[in-house]
Amino acid sequence: MKQQATILSAELSGFQALAESLPQDEISPLLGEIHALVEKTARLHQGKINRYTGDTFLVVFNASRKDHTGSVNAVNAAFELKDQLDSFIKDRKMDSSLTLKLGLATGDIIMGGFGKDEKTQETIMGEALVYANRICQFAGEGQILVDEKIREACKENIEFQVLEPIPIKGGETTLPIFELIVKKRKKLDLTKSSERKITSEMVGRIREAELIEGLIKNLVTAKGTVVNIVGKAGIGKSRLLAEIKEQPLFEGVVLLQGSASSIGKNLSYHPIISIFKSWAKITEDDSQSESAEKLEKEIRRVASAKVDEIYPFIATMMGLPLTGMHKERVDGIEGEALEKLILKNLRDLIVTSVKVTPLIIVIEDMHWADSSSITMLESLFKLSGSHRVMFINILRPGYKESGDYILKYLVDNLPGDHITINISPLANTESKELIDNLLQKARLPEEINEVIIKKTEGNPFFIEEVIRSFIDEGIVEIKDNHFRVTDKIHNAKIPETINDVILSRVDKLDEKTRELLNTASVIGRNFYYKVLEEATDTIEEMDERLEYLKDVQMISESKPKEEIEYLFKHALAQQLTYDSIIQQSRKDLHLKIARSIEKVFAENIQDYYGTLAYHYTKAENKEKTIHYLILAGDESMKSGASSEASSFYKDALNQMPESRKNN
Known part of the structure; x- marks a missing residue:
């Protein structure tokens, strides 16, 4: 089929010399990594890999005769490929002259399948392919050369240098060619308002909002329920909740909100602890003793008669130190007995507090919850049938061991005391x-x-x-x-x-702002300013760049200035930014983040054992991984989260060499 297209023809210059210097078993994996990098970049710019042949490859970009989309996408991909290959070499500290030669041309091609059955391949022929290959042959190392059609399509945004025309068709005629010099990338305006x-305003969702508002009114006068707000990423689950929270009826209830973490499968009681920290106004700057004091004060306020019984077990769950009679109350209790007493006292705290004021507990991203939190919530959910407490779980479908499990548990065990709201497009x-x-x-x-x-x-x-x-x-x-x-x-x-x-949108950011966003994505959806600052000490104007990212609504600020925390506006934006980072750079960033956390939170390092184990695992630092997995297991045991403790210890054993396991 005849169509208009832009063809990118590329050659990995210097690869043959590099391959001769490497052990035979390292050549194929290296080439595989480079091919993966090329494929990801092509896909990002709406291109399609048509052919790999060792150190050469072709990418096809569909082009319209009405606009220059194919040419623009191909040029952006060419710049990105050069940058990505440079980073690839730098990250691996390769002593290599490996570089790209690229030739681009736009024109008619014929694309179709040739061959039979499973051997059929999509093959292209035509003027654009011939010209792109010819231009690539004349490109020097690191050069991006294009034809006149591409130059015309991109001249407003790209600086070109006119080169000598190259011979084509056996020398009968010549083809004008141009070198891409630099993108006329607009300077990032860091002062934008x-x-x-x-x-x-919220569009649609009127029925869903009215349903939840009715349940809240019933909570105030009678009893609660469990509400599950379920939907795909970006469908508007959190927006629905945010809209309801603006209603006056929330003024008569206490709202406590926490969230599970995408890296938190083994972070013991993570969403529960985040709720308690918010409730007691515990900040990341608080020492352990200050955190303990704030927690005890808040428990005393709502359950003064039971504070000496309840506080030691809630503090233990949160990993806070105990002294005096509070320590004596918990000493010697461990394993299943400790878990049961933590749960009993948490139930007692909720039952006591809702006698005065109704309570709504919101957990976002429930699909990422750890197993100890899920087990605890199974019991807490039952309180809603006879007390003025409502649980609102926000989750995506398709997470069998967490979100889907909770939905099934509620159907089987609390059929009359829960409601699931599926958010439709x-x-x-x-x-x-x-x-x-x-x-x-x-x-x-x-x-x-x-x-x-x-x-x-x-x-x-x-x-x-x-x-x-x-x-x-x-x-x-x-x-x-x-x-x-x-x-x-x-x-x-x-x-x-x-x-x-x-x-x-990420690709259109200037290099330093994109680097900042990449680093933030490695920390997670939520990231503390102090950790990001420590991990990106080479990026200038960091504050201004963060303000710009807020302005373009890629991130938002989620906590007050004294402990500045940001979050990606959407979990999907964080995940896609993270996935777009090439593997070696991602590994290096995880190492930077781990070291930054160790430095910034040195005084409360025990709160971050699980997080550090995660980052050092991703950084492939085995010694540090094992070290923090064992410490995280120990902390989980102390806080009554035996399931997470077992998981941490198993992971540590799997990382250990056989000689160490025997010891």
Whole structure:
């Protein structure tokens, strides 16, 4: 089939010399890593690998005769490939002259399958392929050379140098070629105001909101229930809760909120502890004794008659030190007996407190909860049937051992005391309403609206990210504090998936801001300023860059200035940013983060044993991994989380050499 395309033809210059210097068994894995890097970069820029042949490869970018999307994507991919290969070599400290030679051309190609049955391959022929290969042959090491069509398509954003035309068709004629010098990347405006932020009132979800509000009214006068808000990433689960929290009826209840962590499968009681820290106003800067004092004071406030019984066990669960009679109360109790007493006293605390004021406990990202928390919650959920306590669990489907398990447990054991609300995609009319709300008075052409609605499939976060990408690219501009749709809208490229639009936005950041965001993604969805600062000491204007990332709504600030904490606006943005980092760089960043945590939280290091074990595991530092896995296991045993302790110890054994296991 004949079509227009941009072809990127590349050669790994210097690979043959490098291969001769390496052991035979290292060549294939090295080439495999480079191929994976190329494939990820091509996919990010809507390209498709057509052919690998040792140290050469071809990437095809679909191009339209109406716009220059294929050429722009190919050029962006070429720049990215060069940067990624340079980082790949640097990260591995390779003494190598390995570099890329790239030739790009746009034109007609014929693409089709050749061969029979399973041997059929998608093969391309045509002018663009011939020219791209020819241009690549004339490229020097590290050069990106393009034809005139690509130069015309990209001249507003790229600086080119005119080179001598190259002979083609047996020397009968010549082909003008140009070298890409540098992107005319706009200087990052670190002083941008919040006028570029997009917001909308909640669209749809009226039935779901009214249902939860009715349950809260019943909580105030009678009893609680367990509410599960279930939906895919970006569908609007947290937004629904945020909207309800703004209602006046919340003024008559106590709201406690925590969340599970994406790295927290073995972080004992993580969501429960996060709730208690928030309740007692414990900060990361507090020493253990200060944290213990704050916890005891808060328990005394709501359960003064039982504080000496309840406090020692809650403090033990949180890993806080005990002294005097409180220590005596817990000494000698361990294993299952300790777990039961922690649970009993937690139940007593809740029952006592709700006699005065109704309580709502919210746990976000329940699908990431650790097994000790899940076991504890199974018992706590039962309180909602006879006391004024409501649990709201926010989770994604498809997590068999956590979220799905909880949903099944509630169906089997509390059929009359729970409700599950499945959040559906927005209807087409609701998606259109959301687009209009985000752009205020500006309006997109109807055909663009239709494409957005079709591709985003009613996912509000996807819709918001598409609109943000329009602002990033100047398709929508800000004039007199209002959005205005420019003529560029007619050439707008709507990404096929939510992953594509997020990664495209990340790719458009300047190098240092992207490096900062990458480092933050390795820390996790939530990241403390102090840890990020320690891990990125070479990045200038860090505060301004964080403000810019807040302004473009990639991150937000989640805690007050005294213990500044940020979080990615969406868990998916953190995960995709993390996944886009090449493996060696990711490994190095995990090592940096681990060392930063050790330094920043030296006084409360025991709170981070599990986190440090995770980062050192990812950094492939076996000694440190084993060290922190054992310490994390010990802390879990002390806090009554035997399931997590067992998991930490097993992981430590798996990391140990046989000689050490025997000792």
